[in-house]
Amino acid sequence: MNWLSQTLASSLGKKLIMALTGLFLILFLTGHLIGNLQLLKDDGGQAFNEYAKFMTTTPIVKILSYLTYISIILHVIYSLILTINNLKSRPIKYAVNRQSENSVWTSRNMGILGTLILIFLVIHLRSFWYEMHFGSIPTIAYEGGGQIKNLYLIVVEAFSHLWYVILYVVSMVALAFHLTHGFQSAFQTLGLRHLKYTPLIKIAGLLFAILVPALFALQPVYLYLKNL
Amino acid sequence: MYFKLKIWRQKSPEDKGGFQFYELDDVSPDMSFLEMIDVLNESLEIKGVEPVHFDHDCREGICGTCSMFINGRPHGPQRGVTTCQLHMRSFNDGDTITIEPWRARSFPVIKDLVVDRSAFDRIIQAGGFVSVSTGGVPDANEIPISTNIANEAMDAASCIGCGACVAACKNASAMLFVAAKISQLALLPQGKIEAASRAENMVVQMDSEGFGTCTNTEACVAECPKEIGLVHIARMNREYFFAKQSSENISLR
Numbered sequence A: 001m002n003w004l005s006q007t008l009a010s011s012l013g014k015k016l017i018m019a020l021t022g023l024f025l026i027l028f029l030t031g032h033l034i035g036n037l038q039l040l041k042d043d044g045g046q047a048f049n050e051y052a053k054f055m056t057t058t059p060i061v062k063i064l065s066y067l068t069y070i071s072i073i074l075h076v077i078y079s080l081i082l083t084i085n086n087l088k089s090r091p092i093k094y095a096v097n098r099q100s101e102n103s104v105w106t107s108r109n110m111g112i113l114g115t116l117i118l119i120f121l122v123i124h125l126r127s128f129w130y131e132m133h134f135g136s137i138p139t140i141a142y143e144g145g146g147q148i149k150n151l152y153l154i155v156v157e158a159f160s161h162l163w164y165v166i167l168y169v170v171s172m173v174a175l176a177f178h179l180t181h182g183f184q185s186a187f188q189t190l191g192l193r194h195l196k197y198t199p200l201i202k203i204a205g206l207l208f209a210i211l212v213p214a215l216f217a218l219q220p221v222y223l224y225l226k227n228l
Numbered sequence B: 001m002y003f004k005l006k007i008w009r010q011k012s013p014e015d016k017g018g019f020q021f022y023e024l025d026d027v028s029p030d031m032s033f034l035e036m037i038d039v040l041n042e043s044l045e046i047k048g049v050e051p052v053h054f055d056h057d058c059r060e061g062i063c064g065t066c067s068m069f070i071n072g073r074p075h076g077p078q079r080g081v082t083t084c085q086l087h088m089r090s091f092n093d094g095d096t097i098t099i100e101p102w103r104a105r106s107f108p109v110i111k112d113l114v115v116d117r118s119a120f121d122r123i124i125q126a127g128g129f130v131s132v133s134t135g136g137v138p139d140a141n142e143i144p145i146s147t148n149i150a151n152e153a154m155d156a157a158s159c160i161g162c163g164a165c166v167a168a169c170k171n172a173s174a175m176l177f178v179a180a181k182i183s184q185l186a187l188l189p190q191g192k193i194e195a196a197s198r199a200e201n202m203v204v205q206m207d208s209e210g211f212g213t214c215t216n217t218e219a220c221v222a223e224c225p226k227e228i229g230l231v232h233i234a235r236m237n238r239e240y241f242f243a244k245q246s247s248e249n250i251s252l253r
Helices: A003-009 A011-040 A046-057 A059-088 A110-134 A151-158 A162-189 A197-226 B033-046 B118-127 B147-157 B164-168 B175-186 B195-208 B219-223 B231-246
Strands: A139-141 A147-149 B003-009 B018-024 B096-100 B109-111
Touching: A003 A011, A011 A046, A011 A059, A011 A162, A011 A197, A011 B195, A011 B231, A046 A059, A046 A110, A046 A147, A046 A151, A059 A110, A110 A151, A110 A162, A162 A197, A162 B231, B018 B033, B118 B175, B118 B195, B147 B175, B147 B231, B164 B175, B164 B219, B175 B195, B175 B219, B175 B231, B195 B231
Parallel strands: B003 B096
Antiparallel strands: A139 A147, B003 B018
């Protein structure tokens, strides 16, 4: 094994991959949220459809989207490898184990939260990403532009079902808890810990973990109520 | 005080083991936890029952030998103490106390509550020694070290290698222990010279011993009898990543 693959295969190397992909996905969430906020505009979906076209046709965004796919896949695979190894590290469990006395629930259950997010992601990608890329979406013409795919129509239709809205809100709660631990944990893993900056990172992480999923959850709720 | 004790008994590493129940009366609240076990063992011996085997040595919280998982927490319910520094007044009269050995793949049970912690020794060995020729004892302050750095190195050096971090961690990770040992030397000028190879070798050994990986739950920090902080794990990560990209060791395992 050469030094690079040896590094990435070590315990700290695997954690490094988890941290870096996690942080990249945090950046992705920020970008995705800014785009989604176009749904709140009262313009019949024009801003959102133009955003959807921009996201699927601009070369630089294409590169970023491939990085996102890779990050998701690596984050999932490495979490599985680490979790399996961690479970093997304690073959006999304690009869009495009061973990709540020494750590918080979210930090111990990142795998469960991550699994919920992954299940959501599959459903979410099938509904919109797959339809946008491979489905047959009706087109719409705007002034100054040609025919573009009317993804807004698909989105509004999807969020007219109550169960679908509930699924999104619940998944965003899981994402929020995942982020409360994950955001600051990624910096710790990278070794970025400092008396001055760590408290700021923790506050920023908490704000991010509350605000971003809350704003994501707002879209389906808004569209559902608007089109009742 | 009166206690019901539920203690893990295991004859040998191969034995399956199981819990045994004992009752103990007239326990002084000022007894240490180990003294309470001593009293139990005396009563067992009189009855002709094999005493409960457990690790202990200095009984003043500095050797790191005692290792009991008491009521779901390493070294019991108090913060910042070892089992030998835990007193029976920390419990309520009539309590049932469950006592288990450290549980980790890398800490196999030898007998009853005694586990084999030699994995820690092998990690220390992998770190090697400081090969700087130091000569005679230097004058005080010949090598300037700021108080902050000296204090932080001392915090790391206060690790007694008891293994409570591994016992507490949901992943049985040894990272707080390894981090303390790496940190202690990496902070000081004498240890900086070989800091890179030390970090690389100790992490390799830690991995090969079969410990889990850190998920930053901070359970280790909460249970460490010497209250060693997560800041040392961050430093270990920095030291390791820096060593990996800058050292000339390309043929490591």
